[in-house]
Amino acid sequence: MSDTTQDGQVLTTQDGRPLKAxxxxxxFREKLRAFLLVAPLLIFILITxxxxxxxxxxxxxxxxxxxxxxxxxxVALQEWDPGSGEVPDEAxxxxxxxxxxxxxxxxxxxRLGSRLNYEQSGISSLFRKTGRRxxxxxEGEPLKDQFLAADKKWGDVTTWQVLKQFxxxxxxxxxxxxxxxxxxxxxxxxxxADERIYLFLFGRTLFLSIVITLSxxxxxxxxxxxxxxxxxxxxxxxxxxxxxxxxxxxLVRTSAWKVLLQQQGVINDFLVWINLISDSxxxxxxxxxxxxxxxxxxxxxxxxxxxxxxVMKTISPTYVRAAKSLGANDWTAFWRVYFPQSVPxxxxxxxxxxxxxxxxxxxxxLVGGTSGIFISNRIAYxxxxxxxxxxxxxxxxxxxxxxxxxxxxxxxIVGIDNVKLG
Amino acid sequence: MSALPPYASPxxxxxxxxxxxxxxxxxxxxxxxxxxxxxxxxxxxxxxTFTKEMLSLKPEGYSLKHYNDFFTNPDWQQALKNSFxxxxxxxxxATTFGTVAAIGLSQSHVPFKPVIMAILISPMIVPLIISAxxxxxxxxxxxxxxxxxxxxxAHAALGTPFVIITVTATLVGFDRSLVRxxxxxxxxxxxTFFKVQMPLIIPGVVSGALFAFITSFxxxxxxxxxxxxxQKTLPWQMFTGLREQISPTILAVASLMVFISIALxxxxxxxxxxxxxxxxxxxx
Numbered sequence: 001m002s003d004t005t006q007d008g009q010v011l012t013t014q015d016g017r018p019l020k021a022x023x024x025x026x027x028f029r030e031k032l033r034a035f036l037l038v039a040p041l042l043i044f045i046l047i048t049x050x051x052x053x054x055x056x057x058x059x060x061x062x063x064x065x066x067x068x069x070x071x072x073x074x075v076a077l078q079e080w081d082p083g084s085g086e087v088p089d090e091a092x093x094x095x096x097x098x099x100x101x102x103x104x105x106x107x108x109x110x111r112l113g114s115r116l117n118y119e120q121s122g123i124s125s126l127f128r129k130t131g132r133r134x135x136x137x138x139e140g141e142p143l144k145d146q147f148l149a150a151d152k153k154w155g156d157v158t159t160w161q162v163l164k165q166f167x168x169x170x171x172x173x174x175x176x177x178x179x180x181x182x183x184x185x186x187x188x189x190x191x192x193a194d195e196r197i198y199l200f201l202f203g204r205t206l207f208l209s210i211v212i213t214l215s216x217x218x219x220x221x222x223x224x225x226x227x228x229x230x231x232x233x234x235x236x237x238x239x240x241x242x243x244x245x246x247x248x249x250x251l252v253r254t255s256a257w258k259v260l261l262q263q264q265g266v267i268n269d270f271l272v273w274i275n276l277i278s279d280s281x282x283x284x285x286x287x288x289x290x291x292x293x294x295x296x297x298x299x300x301x302x303x304x305x306x307x308x309x310x311v312m313k314t315i316s317p318t319y320v321r322a323a324k325s326l327g328a329n330d331w332t333a334f335w336r337v338y339f340p341q342s343v344p345x346x347x348x349x350x351x352x353x354x355x356x357x358x359x360x361x362x363x364x365x366l367v368g369g370t371s372g373i374f375i376s377n378r379i380a381y382x383x384x385x386x387x388x389x390x391x392x393x394x395x396x397x398x399x400x401x402x403x404x405x406x407x408x409x410x411x412x413i414v415g416i417d418n419v420k421l422g
Numbered sequence: 423m424s425a426l427p428p429y430a431s432p433x434x435x436x437x438x439x440x441x442x443x444x445x446x447x448x449x450x451x452x453x454x455x456x457x458x459x460x461x462x463x464x465x466x467x468x469x470x471t472f473t474k475e476m477l478s479l480k481p482e483g484y485s486l487k488h489y490n491d492f493f494t495n496p497d498w499q500q501a502l503k504n505s506f507x508x509x510x511x512x513x514x515x516a517t518t519f520g521t522v523a524a525i526g527l528s529q530s531h532v533p534f535k536p537v538i539m540a541i542l543i544s545p546m547i548v549p550l551i552i553s554a555x556x557x558x559x560x561x562x563x564x565x566x567x568x569x570x571x572x573x574x575x576a577h578a579a580l581g582t583p584f585v586i587i588t589v590t591a592t593l594v595g596f597d598r599s600l601v602r603x604x605x606x607x608x609x610x611x612x613x614t615f616f617k618v619q620m621p622l623i624i625p626g627v628v629s630g631a632l633f634a635f636i637t638s639f640x641x642x643x644x645x646x647x648x649x650x651x652x653q654k655t656l657p658w659q660m661f662t663g664l665r666e667q668i669s670p671t672i673l674a675v676a677s678l679m680v681f682i683s684i685a686l687x688x689x690x691x692x693x694x695x696x697x698x699x700x701x702x703x704x705x706x
Binding site for chain 1: 434437441442444445448449451452453455456458459462469470471472519520522523525526527529530531532533538541542544545547548549550551552553554555556557558559560561563575576578579582586636639640642643647657660661664665668672673676679680683684686687691
């Protein structure tokens with residue numbers, strides 16, 4: 001757009017300002033006003049939500065505890081070569097003595113011990129034992145011998161290797177742990193087979209989520225198809241049967257399944273009553289994977305039906321009629337004409353259900369027993385029971401990355417602005 | 423599929439009815455678990471299954487004792503009180519912030535719109551366990567862990583995306599020239615907002631508020647981590663009840679909560695009808 005008239009005169013507003021500047025000012029004001037409206041919520045979310053997530057990401061690599069508790073030892077250890085196979089010399093032990101005296105005074109040595117215990121079991125007791133002995137040590141005598149006398153693990157090279165390996169302020173150790181790996185002398189290696197749990201748990205989370213997504217699709221497709229085909233009055237009525245579970249509390253639905261699936265529950269009673277199973281042969285359907293799959297399919301089914309329905313509603317019935325008039329039978333008309341048009345709905349519903357299910361915590365915790373739990377249950381365990389917050393943060397970060405990647409896929413299929421509710 | 427044509431072959435006829443039957447079974451699967459807890463909550467025994475007396479419809483098989491327990495047990499009453507203390511405040515915060523922000527976002531010149539939108543929607547996308555973990559670490563650091571304020575703020579954050587989405591959806595159909603008309607007639611922006619814009623977008627605001635309310639009212643993961651015993655909500659009490667000593671009182675609570683859901687669903691449905699009717703009358 002040109003801001004001059006044909007004879008070269010600058011266009012001005014009524015009060016004589018150039019039009020371009022006036023427009024620019026108005027636009028700037030409008031931008032500012034829009035931004036000021038958004039700003040309160042943006043700040044609120046940044047503080048209450050984004051900051052905690054960033055804090056968690058930071059916590060998954062943060063490791064300043066060794067440096068803070070044993071500052072002199074960390075410096076002294078820089079000279080020491082962990083590959084030498086020899087225990088550090090007297091100077092390092094002297095530094096360790098100074099640090100330990102301070103740490104025992106502040107009672108921080110047990111915290112360090114339990115932190116390093118995640119990497120090598122036994123270090124926690126080593127620090128507690130040494131902490132008790134430190135007051136009786138004599139600064140004049142050789143300290144190395146006194147430490148070795150306090151606990152012979154100080155003479156073990158691996159103890160020092162762990163200490164040196166975790167002295168930097170940042171560590172990838174939690175992530176290695178989350179992948180069931182550790183940093184051995186020859187670099188990254190997998191843990192012994194009997195200590196590997198997380199890869200298996202990630203695998204199970206993925207597997208169960210896929211099974212749940214597929215069963216939601218299997219049950220949701222016919223329902224969405226029916227709802228889209230029926231006249232609006234009937235389908236609105238039937239929609240209530242989909243929306244009521246959607247609006248019912250998650251815990252109500254989980255407790256309903258807990259009641260239904262129990263060995264003394266309604267389903268087993270019914271099966272015994274119709275003589276399908278004997279009283280002694282009651283099915284075990286809860287506290288295992290079956291329980292998790294049934295309950296979560298029920299809970300997530302509306303999230304499959306609603307996007308499928310909204311896509312199917314837009315498919316014009318004339319296409320199927322045209323196919324049939326051209327000689328296609330019912331199946332061909334459905335499979336070749338109707339189904340391809342419903343694929344976007346399948347994509348949207350499946351990704352949504354999958355995203356929701358890999359992060360699920362409550363239902364697996366209540367009906368999953370030990371064989372039906374997800375990675376999120378392990379995260380909760382590390383936060384509230386084992387207190388290994390770094391590992392919890394690392395596992396959470398991995399889960400978060402998986403969900404965000406899936407969400408980008410979802411955004412590509414549906415678009416973030418097209419999310420519909422209810 | 424909506425009706426069977428008169429010329430349908432026997433095979434088509436069979437398929438038509440068997441498809442309806444399958445759909446009936448799936449609807450049964452959807453609704454049965456919710457419906458079954460209603461009669462079970464009137465069980466006179468402490469069982470989770472139908473007793474012989476209940477099946478033969480004898481009055482002595484039924485009782486209100488589980489409801490009685492819910493209304494007299496101090497643990498449940500405390501939880502009920504907390505739920506109704508936390509959810510409305512969180513809803514109010516989420517709705518206010520969310521509505522204002524949605525109006526800002528709907529204007530045509532918002533800088534960094536996609537980034538802002540992604541940040542504002544993120545509480546809905548991130549799995550609850552991760553939000554809970556992050557908030558637990560961060561809120562204990564700033565001293566809000568185990569406080570009423572902490573739980574309310576967290577719930578408000580989780581509820582805002584729903585408000586943003588529903589209000590944005592109603593703003594799409596909002597005619598911007600009405601704002602200009604109002605301004606040209608001398609109204610200031612605040613008057614315009616309350617007298618012109620608000621009445622038109624109120625269905626979106628209310629349904630967003632309902633979503634925010636149910637998010638907070640149903641939420642258990644974040645409250646488990648962020649709350650202390652003083653902030654026990656109904657879902658928390660149900661969760662611990664289901665995990666430790668499962669008592670039939672849970673069924674009474676669950677039945678009452680089903681009625682709350684039915685009430686919310688009805689309000690939403692009425693709102694939807696109202697906005698559809700309005701959309702039919704107003705031009706463009």
